[in-house]
């Protein structure tokens with residue numbers, strides 16, 4: 001599967017710079033400061049976890065995950081080889097990470113392998129008809145006791161100048177699938193694929209939201 005309208009072969013080279021700027025614009029915090037606040041809220045590591053970071057891009061988030069899951073092992077997967085090369089460079093001093101080029105709509109990991117899956121600004125990247133396929137794959141590779149952490153954009157409920165500005169900037173960059181994902185009831189959508197919400201919090205004045213889910217064994221994922 002090819003990545004969407006964004007050309008990540010080019011973006012990979014400027015990714016840290018662009019995202020660094022967008023983090024400040026979106027909430028006044030640096031990327032590092034935001035990731036620290038976010039992971040501290042949502043990650044309670046026990047030790048020895050197998051962690052999967054889907055759509056890991058240049059590995060900045062994967063590196064952060066590694067510092068939270070100190071005794072765990074983190075695997076980052078991204079469709080774009082240039083991103084994976086940057087991820088390997090960016091984490092060369094971190095021992096508990098590994099990366100591979102791969103498509104999160106069809107992953108080659110065994111069933112029930114991971115304790116934790118991180119999906120950080122990933123689901124809005126996936127073409128609408130494949131989001132359920134990705135969630136089904138995540139459920140397949142998660143253990144029954146596993147957790148899924150999702151952080152993604154959503155349409156803000158308030159209408160202020162800066163939120164509207166951010167929304168239109170994003171609409172210029174992203175495609176229709178991203179817009180659709182931002183508009184759906186993300187909790188209900190993900191729960192319908194066999195997960196149960198544990199904890200949720202809004203960030204960036206309602207422009208983003210994070211959700212921690214556990215696997216719900218009573219619901220089987222459907223692709224319809």
Ligand SMILES: C[S@@+](CC[C@H](N)C(=O)[O-])C[C@H]1O[C@@H](n2cnc3c(N)ncnc32)[C@H](O)[C@@H]1O
Nearest residue numbers: 008055056057061078079080103104120121125
């Ligand atoms: C916005 S970035 C993700 C940000 C990253 N998770 C972080 O923490 O900084 C989106 C990434 O998704 C990747 N991507 C898009 N479709 C994918 C797919 N089907 N499988 C794996 N990666 C994909 C792109 O190559 C890009 O690097």
